[in-house]
Amino acid sequence: MARWQGGAAERLKEAALGLFQTQGYDGTTVAEIAAAAGVTERTFFRHFTDKREVLFFDQQSFEGTFLNALPASSADPIAAVIAGLGGAAALFGEERRGWSRARQAIIAANPGLQERELLKLSLLAVSLTRELAGRGIDPISAALAAETGVAVFRTTFTTWVAEGETRSFPEIQDEVLERLRALL
Amino acid sequence: MARWQGGAAERLKEAALGLFQTQGYDGTTVAEIAAAAGVTERTFFRHFTDKREVLFFDQQSFEGTFLNALPASSADPIAAVIAGLGGAAALFGEERRGWSRARQAIIAANPGLQERELLKLSLLAVSLTRELAGRGIDPISAALAAETGVAVFRTTFTTWVAEGETRSFPEIQDEVLERLRALL
DNA sequence: GTCTATAGTACGATAGAC
DNA sequence: GTCTATCGTACTATAGAC
Incomplete structure (x- = not known):
């Protein structure tokens, strides 16, 4: 053997x-x-x-998906982060929805796994914040923009894996962004 | 004995x-x-x-501080959440800054503790979302407003416990809200 | 209050790939 | 030979079961 x-x-x-x-x-x-x-x-x-950790993406490639889609320069940090979110759609195609649902059901049933997921998203926010700060955005604005972007991602993902949901990831993301605009 | x-x-x-x-x-x-x-x-x-868990607030009283400060009704969910944040200032008076700094230094050095802190804030966001949804706000808008509020709180707290920071919690919170308005 | 299963660590040994 | 992936075993502390 x-x-x-x-x-x-x-x-x-x-x-x-x-x-x-x-x-x-x-x-x-x-x-x-x-x-x-x-x-x-x-x-x-x-x-x-x-x-x-066996249930999660490699953090480096996960973060890279968002960071690579960030525009090279932008005066508007929120717009930059939202552009980054566009890159994430590649990770969540229709062929992965079943797997994502199964995985999410397991995580939803276990607080320890939720903690790990939150940590991963928080690390993503930290990376986004650092990237924006490196472009001259003040730290507080950068942190707020990054957290907002992660909130949009989290809301989109949660909706996407909900039972009975059929819209694609980008379609849902557009609606979430629409709601965000309406809120502000 | x-x-x-x-x-x-x-x-x-x-x-x-x-x-x-x-x-x-x-x-x-x-x-x-x-x-x-x-x-x-x-x-x-x-x-x-x-x-x-020995390092954290009791979750019920922590959440209650925010929920009790939520206005009874409001058409604008973001405004409602921000009003809730006002209640949190009571938890972070000058006499607690030293203790909070010591605690934060320990948490910052340990990923497992960061996970727990993130879970607590996430549970707070869930409670805020439920509260807003109970007032007729659609679920996606409610979630976004709640996450935004928690992001403001997190940013404020992080700044408040930073080494050398002397402004009060409400003063910092006002500046963070100012930056948020400027972003949008 | 006692007992125990399991996660996770430390150090070491072995075997295939190149 | 080097490098890297595997395996062996002993150990501690957490956390849950009894």
Whole structure:
């Protein structure tokens, strides 16, 4: 039996999602996930710093999707952040909605996983803030613009994965932005 | 020696903060905190669901401070949320700044504690959203208004506890709101 | 109040890829 | 040979079960 099959991280992610769906998050041990993926517990922790992390995107590529879509320069920080949100739509195509729903159901049932998700979004806001500040925006305005952008993203995503929702990610995002404009 | 000295939760909180400052969060065990407060480990977990919780406000009173300051009715959800923020200033008087700074330094050094703080603020946003939705605001607008309000609070608090900052909480909050208006 | 399962860490050894 | 992914084991602290 090959000790080296490659793609261990991917196998672990798939195995974890399946086990969490049938047994629940708390009802599944790291040892079980590892066994289902054909590796040992020790290997699981080489790929993921902790059990929760197996359910999340790599933070670097996640943030990069938003940062790369930021316009090179802009006087209006809110407009810049909203442009960045456009890049995120690429991550949430129709073919991923099912997977996202399954994942979200697991997270919604577990406060610890919600905490991790919030941390990831908060780190994104910090990166956006830093990027805007580097363009000469004052720190408070930069932070407010970044948080607003993340709020739009969070609201869009939540709606997109809601049961029965059929509109595409960009369609929902447009509506959320419409509501934001109406609020202000 | 009295077996029942009362205020166990308070003693545990004080003991925890002191130990975290001198030994770090990870370097301090629940057993040490309990011993310093004159109780057993078991008692610690009777008062706090987990180790992190010892550093945080009771969520109900924290949320209540904002919800009670919400105006009874308002056509403008953003204005309503901002009114709610006014109530929060009561929690952050000058006499608490030192304690808040010490606490914040510990949280800033530990991702797990940041996660917990984010969860608390997220739960606050959920409560604000529900309150607004109960007043007939559509769910998306309510969520955006609530998130905006929490962003203002977070930004204000972060500035208030920054090293060298001397302005009062309401003064900083006014400036943050000023920046928000300028952004929109 | 006692007991125990499991997450997560530390250090070390081994084996395939190049 | 080097580099990197895997595995072995012993250990502590949290947190929940009894």
